[in-house]
Every structure is written in structure tokens, then in C-alpha cells.
Amino acid sequence: MITIKTYLLSGGKSSRMGDDKGLKSLSGKPMISYLVDTLQQLDIKPVIIAHHPNYKSFGLTVIPDKIKDKGPLGGIYTALSHARENVLIISADTPFVDSQTIEYLIRHHIADRINVLDYNGKTQPLCGLYPFRLLPEVECNLIANKLKMMDFLAENDANSIAIPFESNGFRNINTPEDLSKAEHEISNNFKTA
Template identity: 30%
Template structure:
């Protein structure tokens, strides 16, 4: 396991949020913005944090913000941009739309044997989660090559990299769900309360 100072946190907050109708990162859960929930879960495990976003509204969180190098090309481009600017080899990459994420779930990644892999991602049931994952900085090269070919699907990149999936305890399934719609938000609020 690397020390915390050898891991940078990267939050992808540049999505269009077309299904939600507004910037998902700034939506609130329990009166706290989604992105702040993600920051809070990530902070104990990393030395630095980078927010990948083309909007200066994210400057208020007080972390380095980088814009997409290749615009309008989804999370693959976001990861490429974040890794390109990261000062460390290992990077904890999270999307901004997982407000229930907990530090103890992320610890599963940072306490794993990840140094022999390009990517170590969470798996919940049958679903792999490349936006709750550790990425080596060298993954940026593969991301860029695929983007140059017109490929935008992150899962295509992950399949071409040396990737390990860690299956999490079923009790955490609701905590790793991403929120794309108002209904998704209502559903997880209900699930967590019952």
C-alpha cells in the first residue's frame, strides 16, 4: 500500500447532467452538495485533490481545478485530463454523483495490492465501477490514444488496461450508486432510511 501522500484524488465534475437537468455535483443530499460528500469521503485517503470541471463554480471548493483537454468527450476525457495534471503515479478517481460514498469503501481500494495494476475498480454485484477506482498515471496515454480514435467509452479503455475488480460487501451496494435522475435520488434516500 502506498502512503496517502503518494495518492492524488481526482473528482470528475464536468458532466452535462442531461438526465438530471442541472449540475449534479451541486445538488444536495442532507443539505450538503454531492461533490462535498465525495470530497469528504476522499480527503482522509489522499494528499492532493484535483477537480476536473470546465465550470469555475467548482473553484469555491478550494482545490485545483483543471479543464478537459479534449472537450465534450465524457469521463474518459475527464480521467485523461486529471491524470495528465496529477503529481502522483496513483490516483483515486471518483465521479461527483455518488453522494453516499464512504471513506471505508474507498479504503478497500487503497488498502488493496494495486501496484501491479493499471486500474483497480470497485465491483458491486455484477456491476463494475470504473468511476470508483484507482488509476495509475500511465493510463492517461491509453485514454488519449482511444480519444484520438474517436472512442469515448470508459469501459472500452478499462478492458484494454490491466484491471482488477474488487467485489464489495453487499451491505454497501446503495452507497456506491450514482444518481442520474431525481427518481434515483428519492430511491437511495428511501433505501438508506429503511
């Protein structure tokens, strides 16, 4: 249905979690598998940007960051370099991003611009579309160690798309406490997709 190269960012240090976030078990399965399942509903086969060898078990293409330790902007650089075209970026620590949200982003994007979602007044840079034309700009920022995503969005006139419906998709799971809360909600019939 949707033909856009999609990348799941899971190459971070996971310093607050203690282990690789995307592989942490959430209600009996790796956290990243929720996003993989959601994307499969949209006929999207994502590429995973990660360093841990266990990601290969998902049967998807797994690539490492081209430049390590540069945060999400480094992941976007890796995705754009690999795809050689516009990309959809989603962070692996947001397992509850659902198909409705992804479809809304794609349906309302403006061509050739960064398009990110806004939920309840908060910009979500790691659920967004990034144009290939910005690859040199991303590279310049990495070289200069200018890694703040919000600064990058502002400098490049990102289009912010407000979501008009309720969503639990933008809850980052960064700490063991976040994981425990998410487990509790799922066990109380929390809707994940």
C-alpha cells in the same frame, strides 16, 4: 494517511439531471460535498474536474477537462495529465462512496494496473486507480473516439476487486428521481458515510 492524487469527476453534461450534478442540493448541501467530506477523513484533498465556476467555493483545486465532451475517459485523461502520476478517480454522482470502500480499493490494488471495484458482480470504473503509464493509451482512445469505459478496462487488463461488505456507495444519482429517492433515504436516517 493515504498519499495518492485524487480527482472527482464532475465535468459531464448532466443531461439527465438538467443541472450540474455535483452542485445539486442533497439534504441541504451540494452532492459533491459528501465525497469531499469522506476524503477529508482520509486526509485526501481532491482535485475537482469541472467547468462550473461554483466549484471554486469548496476551496479545492478545480480544473476543466483538457478535451471537452469525452465523458469519463476524458476526465481520466485530464487527471493523469495534471497529476503526472497514478490517480484515484471517483465520480461526483456517487456521493455515498465511503472511506471503508476507498481504503479497501487502495489496500487491495495491484501496482501499475487499473484497479476498479466490483460490487455485487457489477464493475465500478469510476471508483478506481489508474496508472500514469496509460496516459498515451487514453489519449489514443480519445482521438479515435473510443470512449466506452468497459471496453477500455477490458483492453487494458483491469484488476477487478470484489467488495466483501455491504455498500450503498455505488448508487449513481443521475436524474431528479434518483435525487428524490436519495433525499428520502437520508431523511429516514440513511447512513451516508
